Amino acid sequence: MNDEFQENDTRVDDLAARLEASEARLHNIIERSPDAFVVVDSAGVIQFANLAAAVLFRAEDANLLVGERFGRPLTAGETIDVDIVGAHGEEIVAEMRVVETEWRGNQAYIAVLRDLTERIRSARILRENEKRLTLALDAAKLGFWDIDVVTGSMACSDRMYECLGYAKGEIRPNRAAWWALVHPGDEACLHSHFDDHLKGKTPGFRTEVRLRSKSNDWRWMLFQGEVTERGQDASPLRVIGVAEDIHERKEVEERIRHASQHDALTGLPNRALLYEFAEHLLSGARRSGGRSAFLFIDLDRFKPINDAYGHDVGDLVLKEVGRRLTASVRSADVVGRFGGDEFLMMLVNIRSEDDVAMVARHALTTLNQPYLAHGHALTISPSIGISVFPQDGDTIDDLIKNADTAMYQAKEGGRNRFQFFKPEFNKRVSESLKIESCLRQGFDRNEFEVFYQPVVDTETRSVVSAEALLRWPSMNWSPAQFIPVAEIAGFMQTLGTWTLQEVCRQQREWREKGFRVFPVAVNVSATQFRQKNFVQSVSDCLLHAGVSAADVYFEVTESTVMRNVGDVAEILHALRSMGIKVALDDFGTGYSSLSYLSQLPIDILKLDQSFIRGIGQNSANGAITEGIIGLGRSLGLEIIAEGVETQEALDFLRARKCRRGQGYHFCPPLPANDFERWCHLHAA
Template sequence: MFNLFKDESQSVNSFFLFMQSLANRNLVAEALKVSEAKYRSLLENMGLGVIYLSNAGTVISANQVAGQIMGLPLNNMVGRALTETCSRIVKEDGSVLAHEQHPAMLALRTGKPVENVVMGLFNHAQQDHTWVMSSSVPEFLPGEREPHQVFMTLTDITRRKRVEEESSLASVIVNNTGEGIVVTDQDNKIISVNPAFTILTGFSRQEVLGKRAHCFQSPKNAIKIDEALRNSRKNGNSWQGEIWHRRKNSDDFPCWTTINQVKDATGRTTHHVYVVMDITHLKKDQNRLGFLAYHDPLTKLPNRMLLKDRINHALQNARREGSQVAVLFLDLDRFKIINDTYGHAVGDGLLKEVATRIKNLVRKEDTVSRYAGDEFIVFMEDVSDTKSPATLARKLIETFNIPVEVKGHTLQVTTSVGISLFPRDGDDSDSLIKNADAAMYRAKKEGRNNFQYYRPELTTQAFEKMAVETELRQSIDKRELVLYYQPRVCLKTGNIAGIETLVHWQHPVMGLIPPARFIPVAQESGFILALGEWMVEAACRQMRCWLDERVPVNKIVVNVSAFQLLRSDFLATVERILREHELSPHCLELEINESSLMDNAEHIIKALNGLADAGMDLTIADFGKGYFSLINLKRIPAKKLKIDRSFVSEMLCNSNYEAVIRSVIALGNSLNLQVIAQGIESEAQKDKLIEMGCNLGKGDFYFPPALPDAKNLTKLMS
């Protein structure tokens, strides 16, 4: 019994001991749960990112802050390798941090803490880097030498980092900007300057610290710094404007100065910031632009804007005092030929010399203006009598009798001058200039190199000329130009030796206009170039038609101007037209008037030789009216001379004209040139020319000019 009860007693004791042990375990487990909850709460509320890594680099656990820094949910982090949770980590210099150099990996590998490492972790949610201060502490199990995990903390320093970067960038900008920057305290005493300020003024930093900002202000200022500061308070704490400053060497220089007030949280001004930009070059450019706005950049003479302003101002005085003023309008004769021949550099040099010569002749109170191109105006105030402008005009014309040397070229130019007077010829600047211009064109019409006073009828003529020029430029597009054709014959046999062309203008209102009325306008306006090319093309097209129709024509003759010959592409243009119409160069003969050879002879002779080398015949037309050098005539590869019609028409009743014709024929024979007489109107003229030895001729006696489809022209050529 005793043993029985003894065994039962032991069992009961064991049972109670077991129950007590179980209760203790539950208490421990409950305590652990409480401790873990407190620990988790601590981790979640400590404001740091916390990550536990295994010794294999796998995330064991992390708090919400760490997830926010990484931009990942926690369930996407736990159980994954560190390299998977953050694919790209960068150092402060922007270079990529290698995985093995990660602070946590270093702590695992070395067993030592790695603290306060700054790095950028790629945030998946923001798709940008979050900057952190990271520390990694290895943890060991008892008796172990190798860490079994790493405790890593992450402090988000992105905002601080950006502030530092912005501050650093601001410092770099301030120290490297080209503008001087001065910072003063509330009493306007200098506490800081940047390097640009010391370069700009010559004052070192030590020389200006503690001094008031007025120390580098120039005495020539229209506005003082104190006044600018007061204005900055009125204008929203900022002011900007031009202030002259002083360099250390006492030189004054203009600056565009900006003054800003810096205030604290209470609104009290604590500092002033001056930004100073040297505008010396801008002021020079501004002055230069101001000059160019009223002056010609080439000659430095007043332009038309300043000229009109001075005329209008002078007219007010003239009306009040009852005095006269005069406008002299000058235009260089044949300037375009010089410009096209020698180039714009020579042309510009000529214009500058012209400006100098004009200025040397006028009074101090007179205004000389380059009005446009090769046009100059002299404006004379307080003219004592109407003869004074004429006296000046003669001097201006005479001054150009002396050749002009430009870039190794000797140039001979003349000028035509038109004069208008106030109040007789106009009451405002525009009228006076317009009427002087009309008088100048009258001077050109009278033979150039002279002056003319304005007459009322000149205005009508000028408007008519302008209207003709405008309509003439449209004549090609409107197909108003037509070529008339006139046979050239052998005087002895009567056989046709070629067909000459003559351009007419079929005007829709004025009817058929002969070339003598519009060719001068075409030459003055420059339209002669387009007109001349049209004539060559139209003549070659007609020649092609005649050849296709088997009309016995072996040569067609076209008159060309000096303007065409001076173009570098003229030969190429003629050759292109010949190719387009499948014509041999021997089918085309080109005429140039003797008077055209007197200007720019060298260039024209060169062009004529090029045409002759290409296979075209050349004729010198209207020979005997000009004064072309016989030496130059021998240098021209011409095959024919054409006597002007005025000599032919008068030769039977004027022995002098007959003598001229005999001289031209004799000259032609001596140079192996055929001589052509034009304007033959009677059999007596024909017989006389044959008796004098003339080879060829044309005129109404044989055949008047006609259109190509005229029956009599076709009959004659067939």
């Protein structure tokens, strides 16, 4: 009997030990739980709280909570969010789940609380950020899109629909529906760019496409985005991006592109487009073994018409010349304005020189007819030089040069005639050789001089910078004559380096005299850009003269930039890293690609003087000028208008907020001393 009692006592002790161990484990689990556990009796008094509860209620110790009132009635089975005020007045939000239990033989409740404060705060911040993003996108007029690559669904913001005139829901929310709106000519580009990005070939997706609007016209839009989520196998799952309505910008670009390839006065192809046409013409002739002809036309004694009757009358004559020449050729032939009073005709698939001569005779006859302009009956005559492919040259430059040479021979032969090129025509070559022979001698004798023309603020007329212009005062040759010869002769590098050195020397002298120093623009030729050590030579020149990079900036022409965009861009970046600004000279004359303009490190656009001089006489010039000013401003570039010669032109620029002007209306190019005196008088 005693043995049985002893065995029962052992079992009881074992059960008690196991129960105690179980309670210890449970207590340990509760204490380590990230959720707050609070035991509240039926009177609403806290009987137990774990460590997480102390953290939640911002108490220093969980025992400090015991004996405190919980603060709200509890109902078994409820799950609610509750607001809690911490020990220091903090606002806390928690999710609370309540279960009924017993505590020391009495009814009680266990409240399990999870702190939601940070989650709610993060959600609020996310909502605020999304709202700010929406406001930013609306302000920037950007649409937002989100593509599920796997399902093909495409969520779009309201702005996307508005750009195309659709109501939300009129386009199915999937990529196929949106892609179906893309112009057939843009589909390949869109799919290629998008697929390349999905494959990881590009860091981002960016393309410009036309989409059909609800009104059935085509609207240009820019899509940009990137993959934001990929699967474990790196396959793309989600692409997010923005879309921008760029239709107005593209229209401006198209107008500028057309203007850059067509003469603003006559509407004919300009020199740049003529070269492009000629390239295609010669390529076709080489393949087919055909022959082509180039007719270089110069109007005899046209300048007296401008001088006697004004540019208005002269412009009317030029427009009529263009019209008559165009009517003289077949639709497959090309007529363009080469510059000034020079025109170029390109005839394709000619059978013999007799065919070319017939066209030339017809051009002479039609151009000799009177021109009625502002009540005046005027007559002019042309001189026409002709070169024929392939016997007179195999390249565009050779054919045009030889036609030009033949034209001068026609002038010397009495004008109002045409002349086929002959190899013995060396008159102009002789002139070039004469200039070339004098270049070195003139340089050694210090015959060259730098003139300065101010760039002024169009509002205040104060001088803000100047352009350095190379002159040869002792010789009767203009820069247009000797600079091309210097380029061909390989002497331009010497002249260019000397010009930069002279400008730096002059800047230092002016500074030492106390003269207010302006940044001076130095023109850089294509030959100089081909120097391997050009950037280093510039740095050495500035260092030797003791002037800063801010004292000079460089002007490059569109043709120089576009000959080799990659190499030129590298040099321009190097100059910018030195602190030297770069101006794109003669902008709008037809060479530059707008797609490169935003990528090159250009600081200043110099609007070509041919547009400025036509303001008030030609509405197209005004529209082109306004468009280029707007484009430059949108790219953050400074605009300098060249060739400001009238108050009317100045008023036009002021009205368009073009703050920089250069031209004879302000001051002609002057030698350094005269320029200094002019600046003093102007300042006074």
